[in-house]
Amino acid sequence: MNRIRASIITIGDELLIGQTIDTNSAWMGTRLNDAGIWVQRRVAVGDDRQAILSALEEESAKSKVVLITGGLGPTADDITKPTLLEYFGGKMVRDEATYTRVMGFFESRGLPVLERNVAQAMVPDSCAVLQNLRGTAPGMWFEKNDVIFVSLPGVPFEMKGLMENEVIPRLRERFHTPALLHQTLITSGMGESFVAERIRDFEAAMPAHIKLAYLPSYGLLKLRLTTEAPDKITAAAEMKDAHQALKSLVADILVAEQDLPMGVILGNILLEKGLTAGTAESCTGGRIASQITTVPGSSRYFKGSVVSYANETKTSVLRVSPETIRQHGAVSEQTVREMAEGALAVLNVDCVMAVSGIMGPDGGTDEKPVGTVWIAVGGKENIRTMRYHFRYDRARNTEMTAIAAMNELRKWLVG
């Protein structure tokens, strides 16, 4: 099949020394896949002329499309543009549309325009300029030896605007790509190897052009099917069959039929049932509420949270009895149950999640080691409690707790 292959080159020392996590590549990968373009390599290099030149040379030998982000700012460490000029040839010229935008950008903010800002409008005349409506650095589209190169700013918000408005539409127009479909099922409660054992026959019988991948993710297991076909209709039909078959094999451990964040999965159920929810969070410190409210429109079903990090807040705001905490401790079934009861009353919601645990690195005891978590979920008539024990570091324990709590409320709602 005529697969269009792409490489993504990200530029910046901050990516190599670990100061910045590269979120751009993942986002770009998703969008390119949607357009039927297969990202086969992602390469990060530093702010170094020779490293950039090598990467351009090597990736264009492998891929038909090379997307480049970063190094386009107005300061001396931003060397992408002169390096592109060197690689593609030509001379620097002023792009009038960019110039007008840059001037307007600073004028509208009442700021003076510096020479280095004006320089943002200078581009190699060997490129087609893509207008960046969200910032001052323009996108640049080059072609050389039948390979397309697109240089984009590294600021995610600006890169995304250019990808959506300019790059993806132009690539779609250029290539007649095969349809590339991914679909993911999410399961919980069974380890990767046991799931693999259970679906062994299904996996063995899959046609060669359908791929199955196992992705463990914070106590969940994602099963991703990928199929490729000459057209969308064929791909969708094949995917539907494989997805149905796989789904029926994991029905008892199924969390969701698509790869959605747990906050979205839970939100959809609440919306469908017309119920409101809230949280009482101790050890997760607001992380559950934060994940739920990431979703636009979550105010339709989420009313709020009491982050009771201090015991005093548990008693004063959530009305947990001081006697309960004294007798059983803040991390106990009794306390988390009273937190849930308190949240139901104080937030006036239909259902809640309450969590209390020891995330580490300190605070553990023999009886309640680091990673011990009590969770309560439910509504006024029916609160369910459960104990978890995570064996990770603080950040991972917190994330695992947030996802486990949302998953437990999900089970309570659908069960």
Place this chain on the structure above:
Amino acid sequence: MNRIRASIITIGDELLIGQTIDTNSAWMGTRLNDAGIWVQRRVAVGDDRQAILSALEEESAKSKVVLITGGLGPTADDITKPTLLEYFGGKMVRDEATYTRVMGFFESRGLPVLERNVAQAMVPDSCAVLQNLRGTAPGMWFEKNDVIFVSLPGVPFEMKGLMENEVIPRLRERFHTPALLHQTLITSGMGESFVAERIRDFEAAMPAHIKLAYLPSYGLLKLRLTTEAPDKITAAAEMKDAHQALKSLVADILVAEQDLPMGVILGNILLEKGLTAGTAESCTGGRIASQITTVPGSSRYFKGSVVSYANETKTSVLRVSPETIRQHGAVSEQTVREMAEGALAVLNVDCVMAVSGIMGPDGGTDEKPVGTVWIAVGGKENIRTMRYHFRYDRARNTEMTAIAAMNELRKWLVG
């Protein structure tokens, strides 16, 4: 200078199609830098034999150290191990220490041991095995043509354990590396190009082996100095001078002298002043509390948060007057001030942040467009309010609001 160069290869289709954000590489980059090893390239490839073989070949031609993560699980899509066997030669043998650990892992959890789990203990006899104390897939250390290759599991928690316990100590032992130092200043309130203009003379006068980078980050600007010297003492002395000089040039806009998350910067000030804090969050949905409680020991100064996503929660828990909301709206100076006052009383803390805004994509009006945010910070006698207007998407608006609120409380505390 004898710079040891490294490449990181990450393996997995999920990285290319955008299903997973690669956080491993950034973490590994930081640790390798601390050990004086310069990561010059990071490459992500799919679960594809030929792509892995090419990456091993190409990166080992450029780097002395090649670290590889991912593709070591127990399922059929995990092809890293057979590919390494093919590349390095030898035959598969059972590693007894790993076998014992795998058996113990399943026994201690009361799970049966499957054949595919036992296979985790099979390794090429061309490698030295690194024991993974946090999971079943072992680390593998190969050497070929004077290049070191280390294969590690992709699960971040397991990879980190192996890096800290095995890989970094062995690399330190092997190489006498030059000292590589990074130090970052954080500023706020002035754009990248204006800061560059102000420190232009400093930048022009810097010796060639000191580098300065500009990293805009959610309304802040990070200035990173990098220096390299034959030994730590020289490097530290050079860094101290450059850092002092730069600091004095940006004293009026300085947020922090190190690259720390805003939750840590704020926490350190609270701890030093012996004050307690809390938050009242509407549009940020718990994100501020979550960032503050990411820090171990934050319970010493952070007591909790009321996430009042619904107006009803603002009035019932935070005691905002319904009349205030009716008259001025939930996103207003008056409401956010009453939220702050309410949080001070309800959470019984010395100081608070309160935020209310419209994060988008919906909910904006002509008078209060998407991105409008009111913030209140302060203590009982002195609450300060300010209006922000962010022009981004929902996720970025939320993150900008959280950081702005923490920065405003920081200014209030030190001002």
